[in-house]
Amino acid sequence: MDHTDENTPIITLPDLQEIYEIIKLASDRGAFRIGEYSQVGACFDKLQKFLTQAHFITNQGEQNV
Numbered sequence: 001m002d003h004t005d006e007n008t009p010i011i012t013l014p015d016l017q018e019i020y021e022i023i024k025l026a027s028d029r030g031a032f033r034i035g036e037y038s039q040v041g042a043c044f045d046k047l048q049k050f051l052t053q054a055h056f057i058t059n060q061g062e063q064n065v
Contacts, residue, residue: 013056020047020057 023044026032032040051057 013051013054016047016051017056020044020051023047 023040027040
């Protein structure tokens with residue numbers, strides 16, 4: 001039984017790469033409060049590990065072409 005339909009949102013590896021880049025940019029620009037850094041960092045680390053294991057980015061955070 002398939003519970004998906006045409007209105008089900010799909011997140012792709014390029015979408016996750018964009019989120020990764022947005023977090024990096026926001027952090028560089030000081031968009032997060034000091035108390036938020038551990039939560040943002042933990043999320044960023046998980047995303048980076050996922051994208052690295054999917055061979056979508058390198059260990060240095062560069063996108064694989």
